[in-house]
Amino acid sequence: MSTNSRWWFADLVLVVGLASFSGSIALTGLDGPLRVAFVLPLVLFLPGYAFISAIFPEAGNDDTRKFGSDKSEAIYAVGGPERVGLSVTVSVAIVPLVAAIANFTPWGIRVLPIVIGVLGFTVLSALGAFVRRWRVPANQRYSIGLPKLLFNSVGRHSNGSTTMVNIGIVISLLLVTSSVGFAVLSQPTGQQFTEFYVEGQNINSNTNTFYQSNLGDNGITVNVGNREGEQTQYTVIAVLERVENGSVTEQNRFDQQQVTVQSRQTKQVTLNGNPSLSGDNVRVRLLLYKGDPSGSPYRVIRLWLSS
Incomplete structure (x- = not known):
């Protein structure tokens, strides 16, 4: 030295x-x-x-x-x-x-x-x-x-x-x-996952409901958090369903969007469309797919609509 x-x-x-x-x-x-x-x-x-x-x-x-x-x-x-x-x-x-x-x-x-x-x-x-x-x-x-x-x-x-x-x-x-x-x-594969959730003032977390009046005006915003360890492409689909006696009697796709999320990042996706179903016993089902929407969804969120 x-x-x-x-x-x-x-x-x-x-x-x-x-x-x-x-x-x-x-x-x-x-x-x-x-x-x-x-x-x-x-x-x-x-x-x-x-x-x-x-x-x-x-x-x-x-x-x-x-x-x-x-x-x-x-x-x-x-x-x-x-x-x-x-x-x-x-x-x-x-x-x-x-x-x-x-x-x-x-x-x-x-x-x-x-x-x-x-x-x-x-x-x-x-x-x-x-x-x-x-x-x-x-x-x-x-x-x-x-x-x-x-x-x-x-x-x-x-x-x-x-x-x-x-x-x-x-x-x-x-x-x-x-x-x-x-x-x-x-890293262990068990630590790889995707966060998929809805939050906001229009959500009643106690009853798991979403105010129907806001669905057509502002849409519904979901958060997609990528914890998969690599960049991932997702498809988010919103479906309106009427449920009677535990069975889906009517169904309508509300919106569908694709989003690419970098590893360890979270993106918001706002789903808009014409809420053709209204009244009682109507829920919105949010489906998350990795890649194209085929097979079983990766994550699912169900929210009942409240007037």
Whole structure:
């Protein structure tokens, strides 16, 4: 690692830039391996690296900060492999902590407050690291350098066994990252679903009724929330039915619309048309299909019409 580099703060600028980019990706509708690849650094490395950089601003060549009889051991400095390992460890601890704090806020455990919290922690830690390095003499500042970042422990002479240990650390970190990525990509199928519901001042949730006078004027608005893990096309159909003695005696399709919803997003669909059926014992049946309307509907909502 070069301790006289004029660009001793370059890694901190890079950390803030990558964290901001990863955070913006986490808030978009991007899915699949690309999302995992872009967001994982913010979860597994960047906040911890910024924090460790603030704790250890020196390159470890200050002879006044030693302990024991062996002057090659530094107490306040860590080398490249140690920084990488500590960065991952701290990051894995920071993200759940931010999520726990978010749980006690009005926003709850959602992507937005967690991303803002982790990003804020990373930026503040990077600023603290910048100030602490700036106050350290130029010949003692830590500045990143490859390949010494991964294969040079501070205060130790390089030898074959040390190199093998460092390589083992790097491989272990790669395995941890790969495991987390696999877990994110391999979500259980039971967690994939679509929200389909009606809400508004025209709905009486106690009796599950919809005021008939508003059906022709404003239509009926349904919410389609995609939690399927990928972009999905839906078909929404509204059907008016007259029910007598438990059987449908008359039926009329009210409206039909198609809508494409990105993953983790919710869209509203307003169904309008001529309510040809009126009177008592009339209900509106809302059908949701994935793709074209064929076979059994994916979700069904039944609302009785009230005059």
